[in-house]
Every structure is written in C-alpha cells, then in structure tokens.
Amino acid sequence: MSEPDARPWSERLRSAVAGRGRLCVGIDPHPELLDAWGLPHTPVGLETFAHTCVEAFGGEVAVVKPQVAFFEAYGSAGIAVLERTLADLVELGALALADAKRGDIGSTMAAYAGAWLGDGSPLAADAVTLSPYLGFDALAPALDVAARTSRGVFVLARTSNPEGGDLQRSVGSGGVGVAQSVVAAAAQRNRETADLVGLVVGATRGHGLDLGEFEGPVLAPGVGAQGATASDLASVFPDHRELLLPNVSRSVLRAGPDPAALREAAVRTRDEIEAALR
Numbered sequence: 550m551s552e553p554d555a556r557p558w559s560e561r562l563r564s565a566v567a568g569r570g571r572l573c574v575g576i577d578p579h580p581e582l583l584d585a586w587g588l589p590h591t592p593v594g595l596e597t598f599a600h601t602c603v604e605a606f607g608g609e610v611a612v613v614k615p616q617v618a619f620f621e622a623y624g625s626a627g628i629a630v631l632e633r634t635l636a637d638l639v640e641l642g643a644l645a646l647a648d649a650k651r652g653d654i655g656s657t658m659a660a661y662a663g664a665w666l667g668d669g670s671p672l673a674a675d676a677v678t679l680s681p682y683l684g685f686d687a688l689a690p691a692l693d694v695a696a697r698t699s700r701g702v703f704v705l706a707r708t709s710n711p712e713g714g715d716l717q718r719s720v721g722s723g724g725v726g727v728a729q730s731v732v733a734a735a736a737q738r739n740r741e742t743a744d745l746v747g748l749v750v751g752a753t754r755g756h757g758l759d760l761g762e763f764e765g766p767v768l769a770p771g772v773g774a775q776g777a778t779a780s781d782l783a784s785v786f787p788d789h790r791e792l793l794l795p796n797v798s799r800s801v802l803r804a805g806p807d808p809a810a811l812r813e814a815a816v817r818t819r820d821e822i823e824a825a826l827r
C-alpha cells in the first residue's frame with residue numbers, strides 16, 4: 550500500500566485535473582446496472598462491478614466518485630467492498646471522492662470526519678460530500694480534519710434534482726438565499742485554506758447562484774442520465790470552468806461490463822467535456 554499523498558488538497562486536485570481532465574466519473578452499482586452487466590445482487594456482484602470500474606477508470610480519470618448508498622445496501626460486506634474500492638483507486642492515481650452526503654450536529658460530525666477523512670481510517674477517501682442542512686458551521690469538524698489531513702469536502706449547495714429547489718432557493722433571515730449562503734460560507738473558509746471546500750451545484754438547469762466570490766472546486770452532477778449535456782456546461786457555469794468537475798455516472802457505466810469499453814466511454818465523455826469548456 551502506498552503512503553498517503555501529503556501535498557495540500559488544492560495541489561493534489563489541481564494536478565489531477567491538469568493531468569487527466571475535469572471528469573468525475575461515478576461508481577454507482579444500481580441494481581439495473583448489475584443486471585445489465587450479468588452480475589448477481591450480492592456482495593460478490595458488487596465487488597466485481599466496483600473492481601471493473603477501478604480497472605477502467607483508476608488510471609485514466611482525475612476523480613472517481615463511489616456512491617456510498619449502493620455499497621451500504623449490502624451491509625457490512627458492502628462497506629468492506631467500498632473500503633477496498635477507495636484504496637484501489639488511490640493506488641492507481643485517481644482521487645477518490647466518497648459520495649456519502651454526511652451532515653449532523655458538530656459532536657457527531659467529528660465522528661463522520663474521522664471515518665471519511667481521518668488518516669488511517671479504513672473508509673478514508675480523498676474527499677467526501679457533505680450536507681450543510683444542519684447548518685454550515687456544524688460541518689466545522691470535517692473541514693478541520695480535511696485541512697489537517699490534506700483532503701477535501703464538497704458541500705451541497707444547489708442540487709441537480711428538481712425537488713431541491715424550494716428549500717435551496719428559499720430566502721433566509723439575512724435576505725440571502727439558502728444555497729447562496731452556503732456559497733458565501735464556503736468562499737469564506739477557502740480564504741484560510743485554498744480549495745478546501747468544494748460545492749455541489751447541479752448541471753441540470755440554471756442554478757441562479759452568484760459564484761463570483763467562490764474560487765474553489767465545483768462538482769456538477771446531472772450530465773448524462775439526468776439530462777444535462779457537455780455542451781450545457783459552458784452556459785450553466787459561464788465563469789467557473791477551471792475547477793469544474795462534471796459528474797457522470799450511469800451514462801458511462803452503461804458501456805460496461807467490458808473494462809476497455811467502459812474506459813473508452815469515460816475518455817470520450819471527458820474529451821467532450823474538455824472541448825465544451827475550452
């Protein structure tokens with residue numbers, strides 16, 4: 550097993566994106582995809598699926614995002630597969646982003662922080678997704694651990710699903726929209742530690758946010774199966790292209806189970822994204 554990369558998160562992320570492009574590809578072992586790949590709905594099927602994805606993407610794509618829910622569905626055996634998947638991605642030089650969407654009161658958040666971002670934790674990833682809807686400040690333990698261990702976080706701001714709009718666009722007591730206040734808090738924290746806090750902003754529609762003050766990474770899910778296209782990215786994110794990480798899961802994964810075909814689908818998608826953002 551290789552040593553953890555001690556460079557600051559900002560440097561690790563920027564060098565991965567410079568070398569491999571901006572795609573974040575997902576490992577989302579949906580039951581329908583297991584069927585399509587001829588795999589059983591068991592931990593063995595899950596492991597074969599995840600291992601094939603690691604083999605296809607790990608040496609090629611900058612950021613790979615296992616969706617934790619599909620591993621949790623198999624209980625402790627699924628979590629063990631997730632642990633191995635995260636470790637194997639790092640061995641191949643990809644950044645592993647655990648899509649766990651954690652968020653809780655501060656004291657519990659400290660436990661989540663240790664689990665997903667702590668050195669030596671079996672589930673430690675390079676970055677994790679967080680939900681700020683128990684308060685952005687409640688995420689502080691995770692931000693502190695990430696800063697200390699050269700890892701990153703991506704905080705939900707304006708999600709890709711249509712149901713998120715009512716809550717995320719609503720206006721808080723300071724007269725600022727809820728999602729916009731997440732953007733402001735993230736920008737403020739990044740003045741201390743560059744790029745530490747990324748945002749999740751869906752690519753599926755105009756997000757209506759002012760990202761002008763925010764210089765960190767933006768994970769943009771919704772390309773492919775949810776309807777957004779690579780060519781939508783430039784108009785949805787007109788001023789935020791350097792560290793934009795469009796996430797594509799199902800529309801690439803449907804190219805499996807042949808690892809070469811999967812890799813080719815990821816590379817084609819990445820090239821489309823790079824051409825659209827040029």
Ligand SMILES: O=c1ccn([C@@H]2O[C@H](COP(=O)(O)O)[C@@H](O)[C@H]2O)c(=O)[nH]1
Pocket residue numbers: 575577616648707708709710749750751770771772773774775796797798799800
């Ligand atoms: O706003 C959000 C936040 C996270 N996701 C996650 O991204 C992938 C998208 O998968 P596709 O197959 O490309 O639709 C999935 O893991 C979601 O849970 C999101 O879609 N939107």
